[in-house]
Amino acid sequence: MKAVVSVVGKDSVGILAAVASKCAEYKANIDDVNQTIIDDYFTMFMIINIDDLSIEFNxxxxxxxxxxxxxxxxxxxxxxxxxxxxxxI
Structure with a gap:
């Protein structure tokens, strides 16, 4: 199974690393990631695999x-x- 993670906020150093580390902590594997900066805003979408998640999804x-x-x-x-x-649709 997969899940979609979206991240939006003021750009700063380490956002991708923090989200990726949290995913790794609970054994959610990142299948795909797309990120960009619009003006000073960081936006990111991740597709993660949650088959081996170490805690309940919720x-x-x-x-x-x-x-x-x-x-x-x-x-x-x-x-x-x-x-x-x-x-x-």
Whole structure:
């Protein structure tokens, strides 16, 4: 199974590293990442594999959201099933 992680906030050093480290901490493997800076804002989308997640998915979502608050970022994580249903025509 996969999940989509989105990150938006003021650009600063180490955002990608912090999110990647949190994913690694809970054994979420990053399959793909796209990031850019628009003006002074950092934006990133990640597709992560959650098959081997070491905690429940909802707990992981809480941990990644908490990281966002600590770093003054908006970080959201959505299971691929929900993401696909939201974008279905």
């Amino acid at each position: 707990s992981f979502v809480d941990k990644i959201t908490e990281l966002g608050k600590e770093k003054n970022l908006e970080i959201h994580c959505m299971h691929e099933d929900i993401f696909n249903l939201m974008h279905r």
